[in-house]
Amino acid sequence: MWDATGKSVFKDQRTLSFDYVPQKLVHREEQMKRLIMLFRPVLSSDFSQNAVLIGSVGTGKTATSKRFCMDLKEYGEKHQKTIDWTIVNCRQRNSESSVILQVVNHFQPNFPDRGFSITEMLQILRKDLEKRKMHMVIVLDEADVLLKKAGPDLVYKLTRFGEEKVDGREYISLVLISQKNIFDLLDAASASTFKRTNAIEFGKYTYDELKDIVAQRAELAFHDGVMGDDAVDLVAEVASEWGDARFAIEILEKTGMLADEEGVGSISVEHVRGAKAEAYSSITESKLIDLDRHQRLTLLAIARSVKGKAFITTPEAESAYKVACEEYEEKSRAHTAFWGLMKDLDTLGIVSAKKSGPGISGKTTVIKLLDIPAKVLERKVTQILDGE
Numbered sequence: 279m280w281d282a283t284g285k286s287v288f289k290d291q292r293t294l295s296f297d298y299v300p301q302k303l304v305h306r307e308e309q310m311k312r313l314i315m316l317f318r319p320v321l322s323s324d325f326s327q328n329a330v331l332i333g334s335v336g337t338g339k340t341a342t343s344k345r346f347c348m349d350l351k352e353y354g355e356k357h358q359k360t361i362d363w364t365i366v367n368c369r370q371r372n373s374e375s376s377v378i379l380q381v382v383n384h385f386q387p388n389f390p391d392r393g394f395s396i397t398e399m400l401q402i403l404r405k406d407l408e409k410r411k412m413h414m415v416i417v418l419d420e421a422d423v424l425l426k427k428a429g430p431d432l433v434y435k436l437t438r439f440g441e442e443k444v445d446g447r448e449y450i451s452l453v454l455i456s457q458k459n460i461f462d463l464l465d466a467a468s469a470s471t472f473k474r475t476n477a478i479e480f481g482k483y484t485y486d487e488l489k490d491i492v493a494q495r496a497e498l499a500f501h502d503g504v505m506g507d508d509a510v511d512l513v514a515e516v517a518s519e520w521g522d523a524r525f526a527i528e529i530l531e532k533t534g535m536l537a538d539e540e541g542v543g544s545i546s547v548e549h550v551r552g553a554k555a556e557a558y559s560s561i562t563e564s565k566l567i568d569l570d571r572h573q574r575l576t577l578l579a580i581a582r583s584v585k586g587k588a589f590i591t592t593p594e595a596e597s598a599y600k601v602a603c604e605e606y607e608e609k610s611r612a613h614t615a616f617w618g619l620m621k622d623l624d625t626l627g628i629v630s631a632k633k634s635g636p637g638i639s640g641k642t643t644v645i646k647l648l649d650i651p652a653k654v655l656e657r658k659v660t661q662i663l664d665g666e
């Protein structure tokens with residue numbers, strides 16, 4: 279099995295890993311151009327800038343922000359501007375002090391993780407930047423999680439801090455990334471700094487776009503000629519149900535692993551089908567882990583009531599939700615909030631909730647499961663809820 283002469287399809291499997299950032303993000307040229315335009319004053323006049331990247335899972339927000347920051351830093355190096363950047367995932371670090379601590383750690387890896395207030399840590403960060411005459415881009419990924427949990431205070435402080443001039447220079451720029459619009463989570467002062475015109479949208483990828491993304495990554499990851507166009511197309515087609523490039527790349531890696539298990543030296547559509555079947559179990563799992571309790575209860579309700587049917591309507595989902603809440607001893611949320619929960623699941627690409635088309639009376643919403651069998655989903659959500 280470890281025999282180096284075994285014909286692995288992989289040329290460089292690292293290029294399929296989570297944090298690999300391709301040199302070029304195909305079909306994100308517009309977003310990249312907007313970022314470059316916005317950040318020109320940072321380079322030309324030492325001003326700070328803010329941007330908000332908004333789009334659902336797997337639309338390339340994180341990758342684009344990283345590519346942009348790397349390119350900006352490199353450009354700076356060539357033009358005698360010291361620029362650096364750091365990205366903090368606010369889902370993993372969802373208190374204000376742990377977010378700012380990670381930024382401070384960028385310059386002082388051994389900085390103590392207790393004993394300093396946020397204001398003190400900001401001052402320390404400022405000193406580090408002044409010393410280096412450096413401009414720093416701080417990317418707060420999944421910023422909505424921080425804003426919801428801790429409020430807008432830190433973002434406000436960082437924007438104020440960014441605008442304070444020292445020697446005529448501004449030291450910090452901020453990029454917020456979120457799945458949802460976050461302007462209503464910001465306080466008035468930061469909301470005005472984060473102008474709506476600084477919002478950059480990341481739409482779901484179409485089939486054709488995913489095809490290019492998959493083809494690009496297959497070329498990096500696999501030996502020449504190992505994966506045919508038909509297999510590339512099928513990966514794109516599977517992922518296009520979600521518009522999610524992360525899913526596409528996960529499947530791509532699995533196809534390679536299946537091909538290697540068989541030792542056949544090439545990737546066929548059969549491997550894609552196999553990979554899809556495996557991926558559906560893990561992708562939903564990884565999405566389910568991130569849900570909060572009421573989103574999970576909503577999903578459980580939908581899974582239960584849609585079993586054996588093509589779709590259900592909002593009232594059906596809502597009454598099943600109330601039953602599920604009773605069962606798990608939770609107070610059920612009111613109608614509008616319940617609607618919000620369903621929209622969350624739709625945004626995450628776990629269910630589809632759309633206004634009804636022809637053939638169904640009234641303006642009701644039609645709720646569907648995308649491609650996961652209802653039974654499988656019900657079992658998984660139940661496991662997670664029971665394990666809480």
Ligand SMILES: Nc1ncnc2c1ncn2[C@@H]1O[C@H](COP(=O)(O)OP(=O)(O)O)[C@@H](O)[C@H]1O
Pocket residue numbers: 295296298299300302303304305306333334335336337338339340341342491494523524527
């Ligand atoms: N336009 C693109 N070109 C190449 N790879 C992409 C593109 N968009 C996303 N990806 C890849 O898809 C995966 C998910 O992208 P990511 O930036 O994490 O999405 P998001 O942050 O919006 O959830 C990453 O591996 C990323 O490299």
Ligand SMILES: [Mg+2]
Pocket residue numbers: 339340341419
């Ligand atoms: Mg991301």
